[in-house]
Amino acid sequence: MELTIALALNGIVWGLIIALIALGLSIIFGLLDIINIAHGDFFMVGTVLAWFVAETTGNYWLAFLIVPIIGFALGALIEYTVIQPIKNAAALSIVATFGLAIILQESVRATFGATPERMLPPIHDTIPMFGIEYEVYRLFAAAASIAAIGLFFLFLHRSKLGTWMRAVRFDPETATAMGIPARRIYLMTFAIGFAMASLGGVVAAPITTVYFEAGVDILPFCFMAVIIGGLGNLGGTVAAAVLLAFFEGVITSFTDPTFARIGSLCLMSLVLMIRPHGIFAGATR
Amino acid sequence: MLELRDLNAHYGKVHVLRGVTMHVEEGESVALLGRNGVGKTTTLKSVMGLVPPTGGSVNFAGTEISKMAPHRIPGAGLGYVPQGRGIFPGLSVEENLLIGLTKTPPSHITDYVFDRFPRLKERLKQQANTLSGGEQQQLAIARCLVMQPKMIILDEPTEGIMPILVKEIRREIAAVRETGVSILLVEQNIKTALRLCTRVYLMEKGVIVHEASASELENDKETLHRYLGVTV
C-alpha cells in the first residue's frame, strides 16, 4: 500500500512535468503543423544544461532562470534554420526533426559523455504525507510545473502575443492581413515550445537520470498525452498527462513498468476507438 | 490612392491574374465585379500581399506596397474584410476587434465604432463564433475601422447574409464611405455594388475587360449580361 501511494504520487508529479513538456509539443503542432520528433530531446537538453549549471555554479536554482532562456534561444535558432525551410512541406517535418533529434543526442554524447548522471535534489527533506515520508523536492517540482503551466495559459489568453498565437493558429492568412507578423509568431511559438520542454528538464533533472537518450524515453509519453487529450486541446493535454502518469504509477506498484506502459497504450487505443478526437474533444479549443 | 499596374499573380503554375490595371482615387468608392472564379479575390489578396504578385506594381498612398512585408500593409492604412469574413472563431469579440492593434485605441474611435455597432458592444466577451453571420460581418468591418484605415477593401460582404440584413450592411458601408474612407468592393450582388460605388470595373479571366461609371452600367444591359450573365 505504501509503495502504491508513493508511486501514485510520483506519477502525479511526473504527469505535471510531462504536461509542461507536452504543452510545448502541442503548440508547435497546432501552429506550425510540425510533428516534432526532437521534442523529447529538448527536454533532455534541459536536464543536461541544468546539470551543467549546477556543476559549474554550485547553485541549482540558477538553472531555473538560465536554462529556459537558453532553450528559447536554441528554439528560435532551430526554427529559423531547420523549420522555416520546410514550412510548406509539413510531411518533411518528421524527417527533419528526426535528424534534429539525432544531432542533439550526439552533440550531448560528444560533449557531456554517454554515462548517465544522477544529481541530488537541492532540497533533501521529506515530509509525512498519506502515511509515507515524501520528498519535498518532488512537491516543489509539482508546484513549479503547475506555476509554469498556469503562467503559460495566462500568457496565451491575456497577452497580445498570446492572442496573436491563437489567431494565427485559426487563420494565418487573415491574421497577416490584420497586421500580425505570422512568420515571427511561428518563430516565437517554436522557441516557447523549446523553453517549456527545457524547463521541464530543469524541474525533472534531480528526480531522473541525466543522459543523452533521456528524451527518447519521454517522447512517446508526451505524444500519448497530446493524442488522448485531443489534438490541439491544451487543457486536455494537461489532464491526460496527469491521468496517464498517475495510472502508470499505480500499475507499476503492482507489476513491471513495462506492463504499465502497455496499459497506457491500450488505454490510448481504446480512447482513439471510442473518441477519435480525444477524451476531452470539444471541451475547448 | 490605390493604383494597380499590370498586376500578375500565380497559384503554383496557374496564371490567375494576367495584367490587372485599375485605380481608386482618394475618397472614391469603386466596385470590382465578375463571374465566379475570374480572379477578384486573388486581386484583393495580391494587393494585401497574401498572394505575392509575380509581376506589376501596387501603389498605395504613394508607396509601392507589392514589395512590403504583408503584415505591414494594414499599417500603411489599408483595411481588409476578407471573403467569408475571416473572424477568428475561438477568440472573443473583443479580441477579434482589437486584434490588429498593439495599444488600446483612442476613445473617440471606440465610441464611434460602438455607436455604429451597438450589438458588438453588448457581446464583447462572447466567443466570436457565437455571433450570427450578420454580426460577424459587422465585426469584420469594425475590426478594420478601429485601425483607422485610409481605404477599406471588402470581398463580398453581403455573401451569405440574410436578405433583411444585407440592407444594414450596405448602410454600414455607405456610412464608412461618408467619412471619406476610400472603398474597393467586390460583390456578387450587383444592386449593392451599383448603389455603393460610383465607378465599376468588370473582370474576366484575370484581366479587366470593362470600366464604366455605375450609372452608365446600370443602363447598359448588354454589358451586364455579357460579363456577369445577369439581367438587372
Ligand SMILES: Nc1ncnc2c1ncn2[C@@H]1O[C@H](COP(=O)(O)OP(=O)(O)OP(=O)(O)O)[C@@H](O)[C@H]1O
Ligand atoms: N489557393 C488557391 N490555389 C489554387 N488555385 C486557386 C486558389 N484560390 C483560387 N484559385 C483559383 O484561381 C482562380 C481565381 O480565384 P478567385 O478566388 O480569385 O476568384 P473570385 O473571382 O474571387 O471567385 P468567387 O466569385 O467565387 O469568389 C479560380 O480559378 C480559382 O479556382
Ligand SMILES: [Mg+2]
Ligand atoms: Mg472571391
